[in-house]
Amino acid sequence: MASRSELGLERVKQKLEKCFESGDFYHTHQMYRTIYFRFKRQEKYAECKDIMFEGAERLLSKGELNSGADLAKLYLEVLSKGSIQADSEIMKKLAKLHSMMKPSSPERVDFTGECLQYSTVLGDLSDKKAFGHPNMHRLLALNYWAETNFRDAKYHFTRSLDGTSCALMLIEYHLSKGYKSEVDLFIAQTVLQYLCLNNQRTATVAFYVYTRWHPNVDGPPFVLPLLNFIWFLLLAVETRANLAIFTVLCERYKSFLARDPMYNVYLDKIGQLFFGKAVAPSERHPAGGLLGNMISQLMTELDEEVGLGVYSEDVD
Structure with a gap:
């Protein structure tokens, strides 16, 4: 036999359905809140979560x-108070609710932060x-x-592990919003940001997908010096090259890195993470080994074939 509490809850649910079907959304909302507070008092969070999502x-x-x-x-409060694991299915549900909210609304801004906080505490990080699970x-x-909110998409992609989607988004972003002369800037900044977050694998995927599928990019090797720098940098990180190679790279491409003052900030962090210390581009050390020789040879060939000085930001 059902308890009085269960019978009362069933009556609330029946009234809720009638309100919803008749378009009385104010009272529908109130009925859902009544259900929430009843389950909360009983600490029945697992039973409550699906109803709140619905x-x-x-x-x-x-x-x-x-x-x-x-x-x-x-719904988020139920998940948090019930210590319910932030698995992939729940994160998909949160993302669905996020997509249904008005993009510019304060409610959505708050919800975004709360989703990331929840996935931080109860996700398998x-x-x-980190603030926020990569999948969230x-x-x-x-x-x-x-x-087509590319700015916020880029922010969240650089904190994810999806380099492929990030690169494809950047291609669309550049083709629709950027200048032709910025084709290298879009991916360079993103790769450096991934590396600063110690996410080498995703940085490499994003770079190779971007340069493979962008209609205005050919290589490697590339005509655009900044793309060659990023290519060499990723090789240096992947092969655990020494500090000397990193220093030579920064020095060799110093004039092109000056296009964005943030690059030196990123490279300082990358130097600490992957090469043992922060290094100023002006500090010279001999670069040796197989990778050092390969980079030196490629740089010479690029100088001869395409020239490092032919590229101008003023090209439309």
Whole structure:
């Protein structure tokens, strides 16, 4: 026999359905909140989470943005208070609710931060210093990309492990918003940011996908010096090259790295992470070994064949 509490909950659910079917979304919202507080008092978070997700999704789908966002927040509270693991399915549900919210609304901004906080605390993060699970960042990035909000998409992609999608987004971003002369800047900054976050693998994937599929890029080796620098840098990181090689690279491409003052900031961090210390580009050391010889030879060939000085930012 059902308890009085269970019978009362069933009556609330029946009333909720009638309100929703009749288009009375105000009282639908209130019924969902009643259910939330009943389960909360009993600490039945596992039973409550699916109902809160259902309510948020239904109201958002009807254009009830404030009420839907409120239930989405309660859904997150249930997940957090119940210490429910941030697995891939739950993160997909959070991303779905995120995609249904009005892009510029304060509710969505708050929800984004709360999703990342939840995935940080209850996700299977290996990097405990990170803010937000890489998969949560990836799903948010895909939402922003679909909205052609390339700036926010890039921010979240660089904190994900999806270098392929990041590169394809950057190609679309450059072709639709950038100047022809910026084709190398779009990927260079992203690769350096990935490396600063100690994400070598994703940096490499993003670089090779971008340079393979961008219609205005050929190589390697590349006509554009900055792309050659990034290529050599990734090789140096992958082969655990010594500090001397890194120093020579920075010195050799110093004039092209001056295009963005942030590059030296990134390279200082990359020097610490992968080459043992921060190094100023002006500090010269002999570069030896197989990689050093290969880089030296390629640099000479590039000087002879395409010239490091032929590229101008003023080209349209």
